[in-house]
Amino acid sequence: MSTESGAVPQQLLDMAKEAAAPQLTETALNRQFGPRSSWAPAVGQLWRAVRDDVSALVVVVAVDTESVTVAPATVESPESGTDSDAVAVNDTVLGVPVTVWAGLLRSLPVSVLDRPIDDLDADVVSRIAEGATTARSSSTALLADDVRAELADDLALLAEPAADAVPADAAEASADAPAGIDLDAVDPAELDEAAARLDVSLPVVLDLIDGKRPPTPAEADVLREVLGAAPEAAPPPLGLVVELAQPRWRSLVRQHRRRRGLTEAAARTALAYDIGTMAARQTGEREPSWPDRIRLWAQGEQLNPDADA
Structure with a gap:
């Protein structure tokens, strides 16, 4: 399944067509959940989760500021009578039965x-919680079959922190800290x-x-070797870092990633520094409305947070 685009996976769109489920089309989903820049995860929602080439369907069972607790979901049905933590859900926009694996609850960024993808009813969330409790009290090995093992591996990869993400301890600070390199003294050939x-x-x-953003350790090594020093950057405001991690800004991050030739995590970091610098110039020490500042920055860069990306 391709994960380059933020759109609904083609496999699911094909499934919707075959199952006569027009409610799964992009237009229908946007009508249900609103424009991308308004998306907010909520308990009971079915989401597509993606990192690099890893993709999974997950049901949100708890929401925190920077993380969500999820249970993975598949369109495969468990063998009858063998999975006390496998919750069957028949009424979804996918048009086919879905199995939620409550025993594999995992916290993800x-x-x-x-x-x-869909809003599930409160009964499903309740059954997932009950299935998770049953799994914890059971002595049965939870990863005894291929489906569980693959799902657990995917969740582990999705949960890994990105090496080039904004530092987790980013604090409120001025975004105009001096860089460690005098650009006027740098030979253009060294920049190349x-x-x-x-x-x-x-x-x-x-x-x-x-x-505008701190270098990764590998980038710092190269800059020291070529330019004689590695730059320094004050961390962007924590509130901005937290806001940019929300899925409502993922399309904007992807657009910036393609424009600058970065990884997704590095693009999110670059956005935090760019927007933080702009906000510091305009508001000083006063805490701005970060969603408004993000939209203003995007408008100035001729990027659309609500566009498919």
Whole structure:
């Protein structure tokens, strides 16, 4: 299943067509959940979760500021009588029975949520909680079959922190901390060499030098070797970091990723530094409305948070 786009997986769209489920189309889902920049995960929702080439269907059973607790879901049916924690759900927009594996509850970063698919009723959430309790008290090995093992592996990959994400301890600070490199003293040939060795475009190198985002350890090593120093950058405001992790901004992150040739996590980091710098210039120490600032920045960059990406 391709995970390059933020759209509903083609496999699910094909399933909707075969099952006569027009409610699964992009238009219908947008009508149900609103524009992308308004999406907010809620208990009982069925979501598509994505990181790199890993994709999974998950049911949200708890929501925190920066994370969600989920149970994975599949369209495969468990063998009768063998899975006390497998919750069957028949009435979904997928048009086919869905199995929710309550015994595999896992906390995931909210940033991996990609697309809401359906709202399940409260009875389903209650049965998932009951199934999770049963699984914890059971002595049966939960990963005894291929389906469970694959789901557990996918959830583990989705839960991994991204190496180039915004630091978890990002704190309120000025976004105009001095960089460790004087750009006026840098030979343009050295900038080209740094870009070539990092395999990025020149604007990305300039962003690093300007302190718009901190370099990764590998980037810092290259910059020290080529330019003689590694830049420094003050962390962006924590409120902005938390807001940009929400799935409602994932389309904007993807658009910025493609524009700058970054990974998704690095693009989110770059956005945090760019928007944080803009907000510091405009509001000083006052805490701004971060959703409004994100939309304002996107408008200035001619990017659309509500577009498919």
